[in-house]
Amino acid sequence: MISRVLSAELTEHAGQRVTIAGWVHRRRLLKSVSFLVIRDRAGLAQAVCHGGDLPGEESVVEVTGTVTANPRAPGGVELTGPELHVLSEPVEAPPFDLYRPVVPATLPTILDHAPVTLRHPALRAPLEISAASVAGFRAVLDRLGFTEVHTPKIVASATESGANVFGIDYFGRPAYLAQSPQFYKQAMVGVFERVYEVGPVFRAEPHDTVRHLAQYTSLDAELGFVRDHREVMAVLREAVAGMLESVRERAAAAVATLGLTLPEVPAEIPAVHFTEAQRMTGEDEPDLSPAQERWLSRWALTEHGSEFLFVTGYPMAKRPFYTHPDPARPGYSNGFDLLFRGLELVTGGQRLHRHRDYLRALAERGESAAPYEGYLQAFAYGMPPHGGFAIGLERWTARLTGAANIRQAAAFPRDLHRLSP
Amino acid sequence: MISRVLSAELTEHAGQRVTIAGWVHRRRLLKSVSFLVIRDRAGLAQAVCHGGDLPGEESVVEVTGTVTANPRAPGGVELTGPELHVLSEPVEAPPFDLYRPVVPATLPTILDHAPVTLRHPALRAPLEISAASVAGFRAVLDRLGFTEVHTPKIVASATESGANVFGIDYFGRPAYLAQSPQFYKQAMVGVFERVYEVGPVFRAEPHDTVRHLAQYTSLDAELGFVRDHREVMAVLREAVAGMLESVRERAAAAVATLGLTLPEVPAEIPAVHFTEAQRMTGEDEPDLSPAQERWLSRWALTEHGSEFLFVTGYPMAKRPFYTHPDPARPGYSNGFDLLFRGLELVTGGQRLHRHRDYLRALAERGESAAPYEGYLQAFAYGMPPHGGFAIGLERWTARLTGAANIRQAAAFPRDLHRLSP
Structure with a gap:
């Protein structure tokens, strides 16, 4: 050296x-x-x-x-x-002076020249916060007895949602890029009981928005032997707290560079049922609008002093077929979202665990079980009640750093128009 | 709970x-x-x-x-x-009794029924060893001041090697799955000096072998401000030692289940120059054959009591264009392989760091610089001498567990024929 x-x-x-x-x-x-x-x-x-x-x-x-x-x-x-x-020695000048405290460039300029613009302390900082967050996520789950897994990113059928999937030529056969490790992490609950994966997921998002990427890093966890979704929420609370603790410890300089105030995570994050959220916001659509999410976040801050809020019990009709219903309230689910500073940050919930419940859920949605054959295998062999969640790393980092655009939280973002550098 | x-x-x-x-x-x-x-x-x-x-x-x-x-x-x-x-309750019986100590099934049966067969303690064990290895890798690099990065898996051009690349339909444009994070991790040396990534890489390997997968997990590291490749080798030695230490600590039950004897990593792993390796094995091809690698591993064990052996100075003609030549021996490189128990486990080396050297290297190989434009950007803005390495996780785990086939070290392997489960 x-x-x-x-x-x-x-x-x-x-x-x-x-x-x-x-x-x-x-x-x-x-x-x-x-x-x-x-x-x-x-x-x-x-x-x-x-x-x-x-x-x-x-x-x-x-x-x-x-x-x-x-x-x-x-x-x-x-x-x-x-x-x-x-x-x-350099052979070109950077698109702007890296020593200026405030970046005097537009986002396209920053992204087009990422190998040099990311050297700016303020542009590098979100990536340091991102790395620290992931380390904290893993540390908490390791402590709680989870095992890390690595699952396929190339899959045979576009199962999670038919649309927004990238097709790939797999040795002359059609295949797809995985939109999530959902099915695999559930299967691995049958092996390790508690698993997590940190890896890329792919969404062929046809809209150009400030909160979607075509590739993002998903922090996935799944755990068995739960009574219902509330134990999953408790683990998520620990994960988020650990991520923030790690940011404080490992990315203190980046936090200072950006002048951030990090949120506190309450010992128990407040939770409202979907129907209550609807009642409070005076709407009755089957999902929450971005405006409702912002209202609810403000309410949680005012009422509970919390920048985090769980919304539980989303209608079954708006959740994926593998979602476990609420036994006490037909039509509503044991699924939840975690809102953070006005935005949905995490989706999770309890899943079905009995083979016959999967067959029934697919039949009720008019879907054939055939494309899910590999997935349903896990449930054919005995699975415990289980649930999990997925945190979008870039969305988390953007929210934490106050970035207006999720692209500021990725080193080399991929979107509808951007495929390089 | x-x-x-x-x-x-x-x-x-x-x-x-x-x-x-x-x-x-x-x-x-x-x-x-x-x-x-x-x-x-x-x-x-x-x-x-x-x-x-x-x-x-x-x-x-x-x-x-x-x-x-x-x-x-x-x-x-x-x-x-x-x-x-x-x-x-299960609705199907497993393809074999999971309680039998010796698995009475062929590999295809095991893989076809992975969600249940991986529950067998002996089939689960390699995945526990794999998880522990990755944790050890990260712990060492974190300690050494590395930053974790997440780089694009969808890229605009098939640059690392034109063949063996998966094509993808990217919003109507052709794109490719990344064969390695090589270019991105080098660019990120310009930002963080020392970076690592644990993630999937994709090789459209057209041959059905026991040591290749179409998707595998690559443990990549890259570091700047090195004198030459030997500092990279020193970091790799630390990483491998940390991986084994973590396996001993975190996967003791899996090691016992498989009855493994874990190797010791010498304080300094023995190294031979490529030309010396050729002389000893009496061959003069421009690369080492599998038989030579096995011979050299046996030699290292006999002569140095080491199950690990570095071979350094591979001919430039057999290394990628970004390889740094050995200033003292034209035609030979500052690249190395790490052999472990008869097999190449890691490839690494010092890279070029000057923009003009990249242009010259591409010209000498008769390649246009145009497809590499995004990559060359990093070097246009000033880069330190640097190098790195990549460890194939499944190959490492297979070698460590004595698995005859690399598919035994992946939960859901992908190959020429296998796309599910």
């Missing part, structure tokens, strides 16, 4: 001669003195230079110098008497 | 009346007494029953009983005076 210290470690080396390495974040040429601000994975460091040909921004350099106190430098120290070694 | 204790916890409850839940692993009906062996995610537990209609194998049950010592029962205790509650 290049023997280097990171920018954030410089203060520990006051008075010593050390080497740092990184990108020239900013070059400031003044009359008698010049400053190079070096960016590495830990932050920024400043070198004070006198004369000489200084490398331009985004050059990759090693700088050896003496760590000298300067209250006005980042971290309170700077490198003096520097020797420079240029490792590589 | 159903208030239950796990099979493995029963000994802590001796003399108490508790409830366990799981699948009927085996029902043994004797003249005066019957035994139900219950399988849950932690292991097996036995209930002693007198008379009554007992549920058959793979029924899902709750059993409440008194924890009573019996040296011959699993874990030294059993449940006596049991009350049974059946949660669901």
